[in-house]
Every structure is written in structure tokens, then in C-alpha cells.
Amino acid sequence: YSAPNRVIKMAVIGASGVGKTALVVRFLTRRFIGDYERNAGNLYSREVQVDGEQVTIQVQDTPGVEMTDNSISIPDHVTCSIQWADAVVLVYSVTDRRSFDLIDQLHQLIVRTGGANMPPIILLANKADLLHLRCVDSQQGPLLAGTLGCSFYEVSASEDYSQVHQAFHRLCCQLAKQPPA
Numbered sequence: 066y067s068a069p070n071r072v073i074k075m076a077v078i079g080a081s082g083v084g085k086t087a088l089v090v091r092f093l094t095r096r097f098i099g100d101y102e103r104n105a106g107n108l109y110s111r112e113v114q115v116d117g118e119q120v121t122i123q124v125q126d127t128p129g130v131e132m133t134d135n136s137i138s139i140p141d142h143v144t145c146s147i148q149w150a151d152a153v154v155l156v157y158s159v160t161d162r163r164s165f166d167l168i169d170q171l172h173q174l175i176v177r178t179g180g181a182n183m184p185p186i187i188l189l190a191n192k193a194d195l196l197h198l199r200c201v202d203s204q205q206g207p208l209l210a211g212t213l214g215c216s217f218y219e220v221s222a223s224e225d226y227s228q229v230h231q232a233f234h235r236l237c238c239q240l241a242k243q244p245p246a
């Protein structure tokens with residue numbers, strides 16, 4: 066008899082186009098697929114070793130939050146994913162100022178939704194490879210993460226597997242240390 070794997074559930078949230086799907090695919094398959102099928106909303110699953118323990122990681126890729134000049138629309142699916150998740154990965158792109166500005170509101174949504182059961186959160190600044198298009202400078206991410214009380218990683222889904230892996234992996238380790246709910 067072997068006990069079923071521990072399951073770790075993560076939701077990936079942020080504005081449209083910041084690279085949420087690319088990050089999930091990168092983390093779980095090690096590959097960056099430029100023209101992968103866009104299937105935001107999908108649940109991805111893989112078995113990994115965390116501190117010597119075999120765990121099943123489920124990652125919920127969520128449809129992006131759409132922003133127009135004067136409105137922000139957060140799909141219901143995003144709220145549901147937050148309720149479902151053991152941990153939340155907040156993502157913005159360093160090439161998209163508004164995706165950065167949105168983080169605070171998404172964090173408030175997590176606080177409202179999580180209530181007393183606030184999930185651990187990490188903040189990812191993606192597309193760090195696009196130096197010439199950068200419009201959120203590299204001090205701002207850590208500052209924001211400090212205010213929100215979460216860890217911060219600057220990553221590139223397209224150029225660098227190791228940083229992406231480290232960010233997600235540390236979050237898994239943090240969760241694996243908590244007693245199962």
C-alpha cells in the first residue's frame with residue numbers, strides 16, 4: 066500500500082498577455098513554446114519531488130484580467146481559482162505598466178477571497194529578457210512584494226528555466242512544510 070500523493074494546488078493570476086500560460090508550461094514541461102495552443106483556464110498537472118516526497122502539483126492557468134482605459138474586468142474564474150488554490154502566483158510583465166498596477170487590486174481580491182485562510186503568494190515579474198521594452202524598473206517589484214508581504218522573483222519564461230523553476234519550487238516547498246488541510 067502506498068498513500069496517494071499529496072496534491073499541491075496553485076493558481077496563476079495576472080493581466081492578459083503577461084505570460085501566465087508560458088510560465089506554467091515552462092515550469093511543468095521545461096519548455097518554452099512560442100506558439101503553444103492558448104488554453105488559459107486549463108488545469109495542468111505533474112508529479113514532482115519536493116524534499117524527497119513525491120507530490121502532485123496542479124496549476125490552474127486563469128484567463129487574464131482584461132483592462133480598458135477605465136475599467137477592469139476580473140473573470141469569475143479568477144475568483145474561483147483563488148478559492149480552490151493552496152497558493153497563488155501573481156504575475157505582471159516588466160513591459161506592461163498596467164499589469165504591474167493591477168497587482169495591488171488582485172492582491173486585495175485574494176485577501177477578500179481568502180479571508181482567514183490567506184494562501185501563500187509569490188510575485189513574479191516576467192519578460193525580464195525584453196530589456197529594450199522594460200517600463201517597470203527592477204526596484205519596484207521587490208518594493209511592492211515587501212508591501213504585500215510576499216516573495217519576489219524576476220523571471221523570463223522565454224529565456225530562463227532556472228529562475229522560473231526556483232520560484233515555483235520554493236512555493237511548493239513552503240506548502241509541503243505545512244500540515245495537510
Ligand code: GDP
Nearest residue numbers: 081082083084085086087099129192221222223
Ligand atoms: P497570458 O495571457 O498571461 O497567459 O500570456 P501568454 O503566456 O499567452 O504570453 C503572451 C505572449 O508573451 C506570448 O506571445 C508569449 O510568447 C510571450 N511571452 C511570455 N513570456 C515571455 C517572456 O518571458 N519573454 C518574452 N520575450 N515573451 C514572453
